[in-house]
Amino acid sequence: MQTAHLIYFSPTGTTRKVSEAIAQGFGAGKVIHYDVTLPGSKFDTVLTDGVAIIGIPVYAGRVPKLCWQRLQAITATHIPAVLVALYGNREFDDALVELRDLSVAKGFNVIAAGVFIGEHSLSTPTQLIxxxxxxxxxxxxxxxxxxxxxxxxxxxxFDTLDMEGHVPYKERPKFGGQAPETDAEQCIFCGKCAEVCPLGIIAVDLLITTNAENCIMCCACVKACEVQARHFRHPQIEEKRAILQKNCSKPKTPEIFI
Ligand SMILES: Cc1cc2nc3c(=O)[nH]c(=O)nc-3n(C[C@H](O)[C@H](O)[C@H](O)COP(=O)(O)O)c2cc1C
Known part of the structure:
Protein backbone atom coordinates (compact mmCIF):
# COMPACT_ATOMS: atom_id res chain seq x y z
CA MET A 1 0.00 0.00 0.00
CA GLN A 2 1.27 3.41 -0.99
CA THR A 3 2.12 6.36 1.22
CA ALA A 4 -0.12 9.41 0.84
CA HIS A 5 1.59 12.77 1.28
CA LEU A 6 -1.14 15.14 2.47
CA ILE A 7 -0.03 18.68 1.63
CA TYR A 8 -2.37 21.50 2.61
CA PHE A 9 -3.02 25.04 3.80
CA SER A 10 -6.30 25.16 5.72
CA PRO A 11 -6.98 28.02 8.16
CA THR A 12 -10.58 26.97 8.93
CA GLY A 13 -10.07 23.23 8.43
CA THR A 14 -12.36 22.42 5.48
CA THR A 15 -9.50 21.76 3.03
CA ARG A 16 -7.85 19.47 5.57
CA LYS A 17 -11.10 17.58 6.19
CA VAL A 18 -11.75 16.84 2.50
CA SER A 19 -8.09 15.98 1.81
CA GLU A 20 -8.17 13.49 4.69
CA ALA A 21 -11.36 11.90 3.35
CA ILE A 22 -9.73 11.47 -0.08
CA ALA A 23 -6.70 9.83 1.58
CA GLN A 24 -9.08 7.54 3.48
CA GLY A 25 -10.78 6.45 0.24
CA PHE A 26 -7.39 5.98 -1.40
CA GLY A 27 -6.56 3.44 1.30
CA ALA A 28 -3.04 4.68 1.95
CA GLY A 29 -0.72 2.45 3.98
CA LYS A 30 0.66 5.55 5.67
CA VAL A 31 -0.45 9.21 5.64
CA ILE A 32 2.17 11.93 6.15
CA HIS A 33 0.88 15.44 6.84
CA TYR A 34 2.56 18.57 5.46
CA ASP A 35 0.38 21.23 7.07
CA VAL A 36 1.66 24.66 6.06
CA THR A 37 -1.12 26.66 7.72
CA LEU A 38 0.74 28.13 10.68
CA PRO A 39 3.68 30.56 10.67
CA GLY A 40 7.02 28.80 10.48
CA SER A 41 5.53 25.64 8.93
CA LYS A 42 7.85 24.90 6.07
CA PHE A 43 8.91 21.53 4.71
CA ASP A 44 12.14 21.22 2.79
CA THR A 45 11.67 17.92 1.01
CA VAL A 46 11.76 16.09 -2.32
CA LEU A 47 9.01 13.49 -2.62
CA THR A 48 10.23 10.48 -4.56
CA ASP A 49 7.50 7.87 -3.96
CA GLY A 50 3.86 7.47 -2.95
CA VAL A 51 1.01 9.78 -3.94
CA ALA A 52 0.56 13.46 -3.08
CA ILE A 53 -2.79 15.02 -2.23
CA ILE A 54 -2.40 18.79 -2.51
CA GLY A 55 -5.22 20.86 -1.00
CA ILE A 56 -5.81 24.61 -1.10
CA PRO A 57 -8.71 26.92 -0.25
CA VAL A 58 -9.84 29.19 -3.11
CA TYR A 59 -9.22 32.88 -2.40
CA ALA A 60 -10.65 35.31 -4.98
CA GLY A 61 -10.73 32.53 -7.56
CA ARG A 62 -7.02 31.82 -7.15
CA VAL A 63 -4.53 29.82 -5.08
CA PRO A 64 -3.72 31.93 -1.97
CA LYS A 65 -0.30 33.47 -2.47
CA LEU A 66 0.83 32.75 1.08
CA CYS A 67 -0.09 29.12 0.74
CA TRP A 68 2.05 28.67 -2.31
CA GLN A 69 4.98 30.52 -0.75
CA ARG A 70 4.88 28.05 2.14
CA LEU A 71 4.91 25.10 -0.24
CA GLN A 72 7.97 26.42 -2.10
CA ALA A 73 10.39 23.88 -0.64
CA ILE A 74 8.29 20.78 -1.39
CA THR A 75 9.13 19.29 -4.80
CA ALA A 76 8.70 15.87 -6.39
CA THR A 77 10.29 13.49 -8.86
CA HIS A 78 7.18 12.97 -11.00
CA ILE A 79 5.09 11.16 -8.36
CA PRO A 80 1.28 11.11 -8.98
CA ALA A 81 -0.61 14.01 -7.44
CA VAL A 82 -4.28 14.63 -6.71
CA LEU A 83 -5.34 18.27 -6.51
CA VAL A 84 -8.07 19.56 -4.21
CA ALA A 85 -9.57 23.05 -4.29
CA LEU A 86 -12.03 24.04 -1.55
CA TYR A 87 -14.34 26.95 -2.25
CA GLY A 88 -17.09 28.67 -0.33
CA ASN A 89 -19.98 28.02 -2.76
CA ARG A 90 -19.30 31.08 -4.94
CA GLU A 91 -16.92 29.92 -7.73
CA PHE A 92 -13.48 28.34 -7.95
CA ASP A 93 -12.68 30.28 -11.16
CA ASP A 94 -9.01 29.68 -12.11
CA ALA A 95 -7.76 28.24 -8.82
CA LEU A 96 -7.64 24.65 -10.03
CA VAL A 97 -5.75 25.32 -13.26
CA GLU A 98 -3.36 27.55 -11.32
CA LEU A 99 -2.83 24.76 -8.77
CA ARG A 100 -2.22 22.34 -11.65
CA ASP A 101 0.39 24.61 -13.24
CA LEU A 102 2.16 25.25 -9.93
CA SER A 103 2.18 21.53 -9.11
CA VAL A 104 3.50 20.48 -12.51
CA ALA A 105 6.29 23.07 -12.20
CA LYS A 106 7.26 21.45 -8.90
CA GLY A 107 7.61 18.03 -10.51
CA PHE A 108 4.26 16.43 -9.66
CA ASN A 109 2.41 14.26 -12.17
CA VAL A 110 -1.17 15.52 -11.82
CA ILE A 111 -3.50 12.56 -12.39
CA ALA A 112 -6.76 13.77 -10.82
CA ALA A 113 -8.40 16.83 -9.33
CA GLY A 114 -11.50 17.70 -7.38
CA VAL A 115 -13.31 20.84 -6.31
CA PHE A 116 -15.27 20.66 -3.09
CA ILE A 117 -17.36 23.10 -1.08
CA GLY A 118 -16.47 24.31 2.40
CA GLU A 119 -18.19 26.72 4.74
CA HIS A 120 -17.28 30.20 3.57
CA SER A 121 -14.74 32.01 5.74
CA LEU A 122 -17.20 34.91 6.03
CA SER A 123 -20.15 32.75 7.13
CA THR A 124 -21.43 33.66 10.61
CA PRO A 125 -24.00 31.96 12.86
CA THR A 126 -26.59 34.51 11.72
CA GLN A 127 -25.48 34.96 8.08
CA LEU A 128 -24.86 31.49 6.74
CA ILE A 129 -22.80 30.87 3.60
CA PHE A 158 -2.58 8.51 -16.91
CA ASP A 159 -4.23 10.39 -19.78
CA THR A 160 -4.12 14.17 -20.11
CA LEU A 161 -6.47 15.76 -17.64
CA ASP A 162 -9.02 18.41 -18.61
CA MET A 163 -10.23 20.76 -15.90
CA GLU A 164 -12.22 23.96 -15.64
CA GLY A 165 -10.46 27.31 -15.48
CA HIS A 166 -8.64 29.84 -17.61
CA VAL A 167 -5.11 30.93 -18.38
CA PRO A 168 -4.18 33.74 -17.87
CA TYR A 169 -5.73 33.50 -14.43
CA LYS A 170 -8.11 36.17 -13.19
CA GLU A 171 -6.43 39.11 -11.52
CA ARG A 172 -5.83 38.86 -7.79
CA PRO A 173 -7.34 41.75 -5.80
CA LYS A 174 -5.12 43.40 -3.23
CA PHE A 175 -5.64 42.01 0.29
CA GLY A 176 -4.63 43.67 3.53
CA GLY A 177 -5.75 46.50 5.73
CA GLN A 178 -8.93 44.85 7.00
CA ALA A 179 -9.00 42.34 9.84
CA PRO A 180 -11.37 40.85 12.39
CA GLU A 181 -11.53 42.58 15.77
CA THR A 182 -12.15 41.49 19.33
CA ASP A 183 -15.02 42.58 21.52
CA ALA A 184 -13.09 43.30 24.75
CA GLU A 185 -16.13 42.77 26.94
CA GLN A 186 -16.73 39.26 25.67
CA CYS A 187 -13.09 38.18 25.37
CA ILE A 188 -11.74 35.73 27.99
CA PHE A 189 -8.11 36.15 26.82
CA CYS A 190 -7.63 32.44 26.13
CA GLY A 191 -5.30 33.29 23.22
CA LYS A 192 -6.92 30.80 20.83
CA CYS A 193 -7.27 33.47 18.11
CA ALA A 194 -3.53 34.15 18.20
CA GLU A 195 -2.71 30.43 18.18
CA VAL A 196 -4.60 29.71 14.95
CA CYS A 197 -3.61 32.82 12.98
CA PRO A 198 -1.60 31.75 9.88
CA LEU A 199 0.24 35.09 9.90
CA GLY A 200 0.90 35.37 13.63
CA ILE A 201 -0.41 38.93 13.59
CA ILE A 202 -2.63 38.74 16.71
CA ALA A 203 -1.07 39.84 19.98
CA VAL A 204 -2.64 38.93 23.34
CA ASP A 205 -1.85 41.38 26.09
CA LEU A 206 -4.09 43.63 28.19
CA LEU A 207 -6.01 43.94 24.92
CA ILE A 208 -6.12 41.78 21.80
CA THR A 209 -4.47 43.67 18.96
CA THR A 210 -4.29 42.68 15.28
CA ASN A 211 -1.86 43.96 12.69
CA ALA A 212 -4.47 44.35 9.95
CA GLU A 213 -1.95 45.23 7.27
CA ASN A 214 -0.92 41.60 6.77
CA CYS A 215 -4.30 39.96 7.40
CA ILE A 216 -5.42 37.48 4.70
CA MET A 217 -9.01 37.52 6.03
CA CYS A 218 -9.10 33.74 6.49
CA CYS A 219 -11.26 34.14 9.64
CA ALA A 220 -9.55 31.27 11.46
CA CYS A 221 -9.51 33.53 14.54
CA VAL A 222 -13.25 34.22 14.28
CA LYS A 223 -14.17 30.55 13.93
CA ALA A 224 -11.82 29.41 16.70
CA CYS A 225 -13.20 31.84 19.29
CA GLU A 226 -15.27 29.82 21.74
CA VAL A 227 -17.04 32.84 23.24
CA GLN A 228 -17.84 34.60 19.94
CA ALA A 229 -15.77 37.62 20.91
CA ARG A 230 -14.05 37.83 17.55
CA HIS A 231 -15.92 39.47 14.66
CA PHE A 232 -15.24 40.67 11.16
CA ARG A 233 -17.57 43.64 10.75
CA HIS A 234 -15.68 46.03 8.51
CA PRO A 235 -18.33 47.75 6.30
CA GLN A 236 -16.79 46.36 3.09
CA ILE A 237 -16.87 42.87 4.59
CA GLU A 238 -20.48 43.27 5.72
CA GLU A 239 -21.34 44.27 2.15
CA LYS A 240 -19.45 41.31 0.67
CA ARG A 241 -21.08 38.94 3.16
CA ALA A 242 -24.56 40.18 2.21
CA ILE A 243 -23.81 39.73 -1.53
CA LEU A 244 -22.50 36.21 -0.98
CA GLN A 245 -25.51 35.32 1.11
CA LYS A 246 -27.87 36.63 -1.55
CA ASN A 247 -26.13 35.17 -4.61
CA CYS A 248 -24.51 31.97 -3.38
CA SER A 249 -27.19 30.31 -1.30
CA LYS A 250 -27.97 27.48 -3.73
CA PRO A 251 -25.73 24.58 -2.65
CA LYS A 252 -23.18 23.56 -5.28
CA THR A 253 -21.95 20.02 -5.82
CA PRO A 254 -18.34 18.81 -5.79
CA GLU A 255 -16.80 18.14 -9.20
CA ILE A 256 -14.23 15.53 -10.06
CA PHE A 257 -11.72 15.60 -12.92
CA ILE A 258 -10.14 12.18 -13.45
C1 LIG B 1 -9.88 36.14 1.17
C2 LIG B 1 -10.82 35.05 0.80
C3 LIG B 1 -11.25 34.91 -0.50
C4 LIG B 1 -12.16 33.90 -0.83
N1 LIG B 1 -12.53 33.76 -2.14
C5 LIG B 1 -13.42 32.80 -2.48
C6 LIG B 1 -13.82 32.64 -3.85
O1 LIG B 1 -13.32 33.29 -4.76
N2 LIG B 1 -14.79 31.73 -4.12
C7 LIG B 1 -15.39 30.98 -3.14
O2 LIG B 1 -16.32 30.24 -3.44
N3 LIG B 1 -14.95 31.05 -1.85
C8 LIG B 1 -13.99 31.93 -1.49
N4 LIG B 1 -13.54 32.01 -0.19
C9 LIG B 1 -14.02 31.03 0.79
C10 LIG B 1 -13.03 29.87 1.02
O3 LIG B 1 -12.60 29.33 -0.19
C11 LIG B 1 -13.71 28.76 1.85
O4 LIG B 1 -14.20 29.30 3.03
C12 LIG B 1 -12.78 27.57 2.16
O5 LIG B 1 -13.61 26.52 2.60
C13 LIG B 1 -11.76 27.87 3.22
O6 LIG B 1 -10.90 26.77 3.36
P1 LIG B 1 -10.25 26.33 4.78
O7 LIG B 1 -11.41 25.88 5.66
O8 LIG B 1 -9.38 25.16 4.44
O9 LIG B 1 -9.53 27.48 5.35
C14 LIG B 1 -12.64 33.00 0.17
C15 LIG B 1 -12.19 33.16 1.48
C16 LIG B 1 -11.29 34.16 1.81
C17 LIG B 1 -10.80 34.27 3.21
Missing part, protein backbone atom coordinates in the same frame (compact mmCIF):
# COMPACT_ATOMS: atom_id res chain seq x y z
CA UNK A 130 -22.30 27.18 2.81
CA UNK A 131 -22.55 26.52 6.55
CA UNK A 132 -21.69 23.00 7.64
CA UNK A 133 -19.95 22.09 4.35
CA UNK A 134 -18.29 19.75 3.73
CA UNK A 135 -21.27 17.73 4.94
CA UNK A 136 -21.68 13.95 5.13
CA UNK A 137 -22.53 13.72 1.41
CA UNK A 138 -19.45 15.80 0.44
CA UNK A 139 -17.21 13.56 2.54
CA UNK A 140 -18.76 10.44 1.01
CA UNK A 141 -17.95 11.83 -2.45
CA UNK A 142 -14.41 12.63 -1.30
CA UNK A 143 -13.93 9.04 -0.11
CA UNK A 144 -15.30 7.71 -3.43
CA UNK A 145 -12.95 10.07 -5.28
CA UNK A 146 -10.03 8.59 -3.30
CA UNK A 147 -11.16 5.11 -4.39
CA UNK A 148 -11.28 6.24 -8.04
CA UNK A 149 -7.75 7.62 -7.70
CA UNK A 150 -6.50 4.29 -6.32
CA UNK A 151 -8.11 2.48 -9.29
CA UNK A 152 -6.54 4.92 -11.76
CA UNK A 153 -3.09 4.43 -10.26
CA UNK A 154 -3.53 0.64 -10.38
CA UNK A 155 -4.55 0.85 -14.07
CA UNK A 156 -1.43 2.91 -14.92
CA UNK A 157 -3.43 4.88 -17.53
Missing amino acids: AAGRPDAQDLKLAIQFGQQVAAKIASEH
Whole structure:
Protein backbone atom coordinates (compact mmCIF):
# COMPACT_ATOMS: atom_id res chain seq x y z
CA MET A 1 0.00 0.00 0.00
CA GLN A 2 1.27 3.41 -0.99
CA THR A 3 2.12 6.36 1.22
CA ALA A 4 -0.12 9.41 0.84
CA HIS A 5 1.59 12.77 1.28
CA LEU A 6 -1.14 15.14 2.47
CA ILE A 7 -0.03 18.68 1.63
CA TYR A 8 -2.37 21.50 2.61
CA PHE A 9 -3.02 25.04 3.80
CA SER A 10 -6.30 25.16 5.72
CA PRO A 11 -6.98 28.02 8.16
CA THR A 12 -10.58 26.97 8.93
CA GLY A 13 -10.07 23.23 8.43
CA THR A 14 -12.36 22.42 5.48
CA THR A 15 -9.50 21.76 3.03
CA ARG A 16 -7.85 19.47 5.57
CA LYS A 17 -11.10 17.58 6.19
CA VAL A 18 -11.75 16.84 2.50
CA SER A 19 -8.09 15.98 1.81
CA GLU A 20 -8.17 13.49 4.69
CA ALA A 21 -11.36 11.90 3.35
CA ILE A 22 -9.73 11.47 -0.08
CA ALA A 23 -6.70 9.83 1.58
CA GLN A 24 -9.08 7.54 3.48
CA GLY A 25 -10.78 6.45 0.24
CA PHE A 26 -7.39 5.98 -1.40
CA GLY A 27 -6.56 3.44 1.30
CA ALA A 28 -3.04 4.68 1.95
CA GLY A 29 -0.72 2.45 3.98
CA LYS A 30 0.66 5.55 5.67
CA VAL A 31 -0.45 9.21 5.64
CA ILE A 32 2.17 11.93 6.15
CA HIS A 33 0.88 15.44 6.84
CA TYR A 34 2.56 18.57 5.46
CA ASP A 35 0.38 21.23 7.07
CA VAL A 36 1.66 24.66 6.06
CA THR A 37 -1.12 26.66 7.72
CA LEU A 38 0.74 28.13 10.68
CA PRO A 39 3.68 30.56 10.67
CA GLY A 40 7.02 28.80 10.48
CA SER A 41 5.53 25.64 8.93
CA LYS A 42 7.85 24.90 6.07
CA PHE A 43 8.91 21.53 4.71
CA ASP A 44 12.14 21.22 2.79
CA THR A 45 11.67 17.92 1.01
CA VAL A 46 11.76 16.09 -2.32
CA LEU A 47 9.01 13.49 -2.62
CA THR A 48 10.23 10.48 -4.56
CA ASP A 49 7.50 7.87 -3.96
CA GLY A 50 3.86 7.47 -2.95
CA VAL A 51 1.01 9.78 -3.94
CA ALA A 52 0.56 13.46 -3.08
CA ILE A 53 -2.79 15.02 -2.23
CA ILE A 54 -2.40 18.79 -2.51
CA GLY A 55 -5.22 20.86 -1.00
CA ILE A 56 -5.81 24.61 -1.10
CA PRO A 57 -8.71 26.92 -0.25
CA VAL A 58 -9.84 29.19 -3.11
CA TYR A 59 -9.22 32.88 -2.40
CA ALA A 60 -10.65 35.31 -4.98
CA GLY A 61 -10.73 32.53 -7.56
CA ARG A 62 -7.02 31.82 -7.15
CA VAL A 63 -4.53 29.82 -5.08
CA PRO A 64 -3.72 31.93 -1.97
CA LYS A 65 -0.30 33.47 -2.47
CA LEU A 66 0.83 32.75 1.08
CA CYS A 67 -0.09 29.12 0.74
CA TRP A 68 2.05 28.67 -2.31
CA GLN A 69 4.98 30.52 -0.75
CA ARG A 70 4.88 28.05 2.14
CA LEU A 71 4.91 25.10 -0.24
CA GLN A 72 7.97 26.42 -2.10
CA ALA A 73 10.39 23.88 -0.64
CA ILE A 74 8.29 20.78 -1.39
CA THR A 75 9.13 19.29 -4.80
CA ALA A 76 8.70 15.87 -6.39
CA THR A 77 10.29 13.49 -8.86
CA HIS A 78 7.18 12.97 -11.00
CA ILE A 79 5.09 11.16 -8.36
CA PRO A 80 1.28 11.11 -8.98
CA ALA A 81 -0.61 14.01 -7.44
CA VAL A 82 -4.28 14.63 -6.71
CA LEU A 83 -5.34 18.27 -6.51
CA VAL A 84 -8.07 19.56 -4.21
CA ALA A 85 -9.57 23.05 -4.29
CA LEU A 86 -12.03 24.04 -1.55
CA TYR A 87 -14.34 26.95 -2.25
CA GLY A 88 -17.09 28.67 -0.33
CA ASN A 89 -19.98 28.02 -2.76
CA ARG A 90 -19.30 31.08 -4.94
CA GLU A 91 -16.92 29.92 -7.73
CA PHE A 92 -13.48 28.34 -7.95
CA ASP A 93 -12.68 30.28 -11.16
CA ASP A 94 -9.01 29.68 -12.11
CA ALA A 95 -7.76 28.24 -8.82
CA LEU A 96 -7.64 24.65 -10.03
CA VAL A 97 -5.75 25.32 -13.26
CA GLU A 98 -3.36 27.55 -11.32
CA LEU A 99 -2.83 24.76 -8.77
CA ARG A 100 -2.22 22.34 -11.65
CA ASP A 101 0.39 24.61 -13.24
CA LEU A 102 2.16 25.25 -9.93
CA SER A 103 2.18 21.53 -9.11
CA VAL A 104 3.50 20.48 -12.51
CA ALA A 105 6.29 23.07 -12.20
CA LYS A 106 7.26 21.45 -8.90
CA GLY A 107 7.61 18.03 -10.51
CA PHE A 108 4.26 16.43 -9.66
CA ASN A 109 2.41 14.26 -12.17
CA VAL A 110 -1.17 15.52 -11.82
CA ILE A 111 -3.50 12.56 -12.39
CA ALA A 112 -6.76 13.77 -10.82
CA ALA A 113 -8.40 16.83 -9.33
CA GLY A 114 -11.50 17.70 -7.38
CA VAL A 115 -13.31 20.84 -6.31
CA PHE A 116 -15.27 20.66 -3.09
CA ILE A 117 -17.36 23.10 -1.08
CA GLY A 118 -16.47 24.31 2.40
CA GLU A 119 -18.19 26.72 4.74
CA HIS A 120 -17.28 30.20 3.57
CA SER A 121 -14.74 32.01 5.74
CA LEU A 122 -17.20 34.91 6.03
CA SER A 123 -20.15 32.75 7.13
CA THR A 124 -21.43 33.66 10.61
CA PRO A 125 -24.00 31.96 12.86
CA THR A 126 -26.59 34.51 11.72
CA GLN A 127 -25.48 34.96 8.08
CA LEU A 128 -24.86 31.49 6.74
CA ILE A 129 -22.80 30.87 3.60
CA ALA A 130 -22.30 27.18 2.81
CA ALA A 131 -22.55 26.52 6.55
CA GLY A 132 -21.69 23.00 7.64
CA ARG A 133 -19.95 22.09 4.35
CA PRO A 134 -18.29 19.75 3.73
CA ASP A 135 -21.27 17.73 4.94
CA ALA A 136 -21.68 13.95 5.13
CA GLN A 137 -22.53 13.72 1.41
CA ASP A 138 -19.45 15.80 0.44
CA LEU A 139 -17.21 13.56 2.54
CA LYS A 140 -18.76 10.44 1.01
CA LEU A 141 -17.95 11.83 -2.45
CA ALA A 142 -14.41 12.63 -1.30
CA ILE A 143 -13.93 9.04 -0.11
CA GLN A 144 -15.30 7.71 -3.43
CA PHE A 145 -12.95 10.07 -5.28
CA GLY A 146 -10.03 8.59 -3.30
CA GLN A 147 -11.16 5.11 -4.39
CA GLN A 148 -11.28 6.24 -8.04
CA VAL A 149 -7.75 7.62 -7.70
CA ALA A 150 -6.50 4.29 -6.32
CA ALA A 151 -8.11 2.48 -9.29
CA LYS A 152 -6.54 4.92 -11.76
CA ILE A 153 -3.09 4.43 -10.26
CA ALA A 154 -3.53 0.64 -10.38
CA SER A 155 -4.55 0.85 -14.07
CA GLU A 156 -1.43 2.91 -14.92
CA HIS A 157 -3.43 4.88 -17.53
CA PHE A 158 -2.58 8.51 -16.91
CA ASP A 159 -4.23 10.39 -19.78
CA THR A 160 -4.12 14.17 -20.11
CA LEU A 161 -6.47 15.76 -17.64
CA ASP A 162 -9.02 18.41 -18.61
CA MET A 163 -10.23 20.76 -15.90
CA GLU A 164 -12.22 23.96 -15.64
CA GLY A 165 -10.46 27.31 -15.48
CA HIS A 166 -8.64 29.84 -17.61
CA VAL A 167 -5.11 30.93 -18.38
CA PRO A 168 -4.18 33.74 -17.87
CA TYR A 169 -5.73 33.50 -14.43
CA LYS A 170 -8.11 36.17 -13.19
CA GLU A 171 -6.43 39.11 -11.52
CA ARG A 172 -5.83 38.86 -7.79
CA PRO A 173 -7.34 41.75 -5.80
CA LYS A 174 -5.12 43.40 -3.23
CA PHE A 175 -5.64 42.01 0.29
CA GLY A 176 -4.63 43.67 3.53
CA GLY A 177 -5.75 46.50 5.73
CA GLN A 178 -8.93 44.85 7.00
CA ALA A 179 -9.00 42.34 9.84
CA PRO A 180 -11.37 40.85 12.39
CA GLU A 181 -11.53 42.58 15.77
CA THR A 182 -12.15 41.49 19.33
CA ASP A 183 -15.02 42.58 21.52
CA ALA A 184 -13.09 43.30 24.75
CA GLU A 185 -16.13 42.77 26.94
CA GLN A 186 -16.73 39.26 25.67
CA CYS A 187 -13.09 38.18 25.37
CA ILE A 188 -11.74 35.73 27.99
CA PHE A 189 -8.11 36.15 26.82
CA CYS A 190 -7.63 32.44 26.13
CA GLY A 191 -5.30 33.29 23.22
CA LYS A 192 -6.92 30.80 20.83
CA CYS A 193 -7.27 33.47 18.11
CA ALA A 194 -3.53 34.15 18.20
CA GLU A 195 -2.71 30.43 18.18
CA VAL A 196 -4.60 29.71 14.95
CA CYS A 197 -3.61 32.82 12.98
CA PRO A 198 -1.60 31.75 9.88
CA LEU A 199 0.24 35.09 9.90
CA GLY A 200 0.90 35.37 13.63
CA ILE A 201 -0.41 38.93 13.59
CA ILE A 202 -2.63 38.74 16.71
CA ALA A 203 -1.07 39.84 19.98
CA VAL A 204 -2.64 38.93 23.34
CA ASP A 205 -1.85 41.38 26.09
CA LEU A 206 -4.09 43.63 28.19
CA LEU A 207 -6.01 43.94 24.92
CA ILE A 208 -6.12 41.78 21.80
CA THR A 209 -4.47 43.67 18.96
CA THR A 210 -4.29 42.68 15.28
CA ASN A 211 -1.86 43.96 12.69
CA ALA A 212 -4.47 44.35 9.95
CA GLU A 213 -1.95 45.23 7.27
CA ASN A 214 -0.92 41.60 6.77
CA CYS A 215 -4.30 39.96 7.40
CA ILE A 216 -5.42 37.48 4.70
CA MET A 217 -9.01 37.52 6.03
CA CYS A 218 -9.10 33.74 6.49
CA CYS A 219 -11.26 34.14 9.64
CA ALA A 220 -9.55 31.27 11.46
CA CYS A 221 -9.51 33.53 14.54
CA VAL A 222 -13.25 34.22 14.28
CA LYS A 223 -14.17 30.55 13.93
CA ALA A 224 -11.82 29.41 16.70
CA CYS A 225 -13.20 31.84 19.29
CA GLU A 226 -15.27 29.82 21.74
CA VAL A 227 -17.04 32.84 23.24
CA GLN A 228 -17.84 34.60 19.94
CA ALA A 229 -15.77 37.62 20.91
CA ARG A 230 -14.05 37.83 17.55
CA HIS A 231 -15.92 39.47 14.66
CA PHE A 232 -15.24 40.67 11.16
CA ARG A 233 -17.57 43.64 10.75
CA HIS A 234 -15.68 46.03 8.51
CA PRO A 235 -18.33 47.75 6.30
CA GLN A 236 -16.79 46.36 3.09
CA ILE A 237 -16.87 42.87 4.59
CA GLU A 238 -20.48 43.27 5.72
CA GLU A 239 -21.34 44.27 2.15
CA LYS A 240 -19.45 41.31 0.67
CA ARG A 241 -21.08 38.94 3.16
CA ALA A 242 -24.56 40.18 2.21
CA ILE A 243 -23.81 39.73 -1.53
CA LEU A 244 -22.50 36.21 -0.98
CA GLN A 245 -25.51 35.32 1.11
CA LYS A 246 -27.87 36.63 -1.55
CA ASN A 247 -26.13 35.17 -4.61
CA CYS A 248 -24.51 31.97 -3.38
CA SER A 249 -27.19 30.31 -1.30
CA LYS A 250 -27.97 27.48 -3.73
CA PRO A 251 -25.73 24.58 -2.65
CA LYS A 252 -23.18 23.56 -5.28
CA THR A 253 -21.95 20.02 -5.82
CA PRO A 254 -18.34 18.81 -5.79
CA GLU A 255 -16.80 18.14 -9.20
CA ILE A 256 -14.23 15.53 -10.06
CA PHE A 257 -11.72 15.60 -12.92
CA ILE A 258 -10.14 12.18 -13.45
C1 LIG B 1 -9.88 36.14 1.17
C2 LIG B 1 -10.82 35.05 0.80
C3 LIG B 1 -11.25 34.91 -0.50
C4 LIG B 1 -12.16 33.90 -0.83
N1 LIG B 1 -12.53 33.76 -2.14
C5 LIG B 1 -13.42 32.80 -2.48
C6 LIG B 1 -13.82 32.64 -3.85
O1 LIG B 1 -13.32 33.29 -4.76
N2 LIG B 1 -14.79 31.73 -4.12
C7 LIG B 1 -15.39 30.98 -3.14
O2 LIG B 1 -16.32 30.24 -3.44
N3 LIG B 1 -14.95 31.05 -1.85
C8 LIG B 1 -13.99 31.93 -1.49
N4 LIG B 1 -13.54 32.01 -0.19
C9 LIG B 1 -14.02 31.03 0.79
C10 LIG B 1 -13.03 29.87 1.02
O3 LIG B 1 -12.60 29.33 -0.19
C11 LIG B 1 -13.71 28.76 1.85
O4 LIG B 1 -14.20 29.30 3.03
C12 LIG B 1 -12.78 27.57 2.16
O5 LIG B 1 -13.61 26.52 2.60
C13 LIG B 1 -11.76 27.87 3.22
O6 LIG B 1 -10.90 26.77 3.36
P1 LIG B 1 -10.25 26.33 4.78
O7 LIG B 1 -11.41 25.88 5.66
O8 LIG B 1 -9.38 25.16 4.44
O9 LIG B 1 -9.53 27.48 5.35
C14 LIG B 1 -12.64 33.00 0.17
C15 LIG B 1 -12.19 33.16 1.48
C16 LIG B 1 -11.29 34.16 1.81
C17 LIG B 1 -10.80 34.27 3.21
